[in-house]
Amino acid sequence: DTAVSQTPKYLVTQMGNDKSIKCEQNLGHDTMYWYKQDSKKFLKIMFSYNNKELIINETVPNRFSPKSPDKAHLNLHINSLELGDSAVYFCASSQMGGLTTNEKLFFGSGTQLSVL
């Protein structure tokens, strides 16, 4: 069973389109994230979300929006796609709560987005 799964694995689309990437985790974690990995492999946090709050990296354009229908899902919606949005997007989850918790991230296998 895949702990963190995201779909689609590949997404090719035209500039200006709106697209979504889905993410689901079956680990019972309370916090989910979206990361963007650019062509140079640099990994940047985009969002952190649990059932209490959404934390947004201030550098993320408001064309990007996470939506969580329930605790196990955090989907990423992107409006008006731009060429610079081309990257690999990773979903991740973790169980937070202090020093006694097994704090580590579990990542999905990534969605390669190509904007033409």
Next chain:
Amino acid sequence: AQSVAQPEDQVNVAEGNPLTVKCTYSVSGNPYLFWYVQYPNRGLQFLLKYITGDNLVKGSYGFEAEFNKSQTSFHLKKPSALVSDSALYFCAVRDMNNNAGNMLTFGGGTRLMVKP
């Protein structure tokens, strides 16, 4: 603010030799430190972490890392490299006193190449 630096884009080592992948960090409080590994076309996988306690942390696949507070470093080490260790390695930090979304900041990654 929290940040991580991995000064080497690539580290080359012969199989059987010891390896070191360098990481330095900057946080305003006390750090949580992590190493993750990324194999081609995969999401990141957790290797090890330092939260508190012993400065030498042992992790998966024979890797270990040493927390050095005075040098603000958390270098990844392995006594004897394997060809299968070839991958992209990411160091990450979270400020223990920063609870804003529990977001990790990742370094730029270091590609480890182990040659037979």
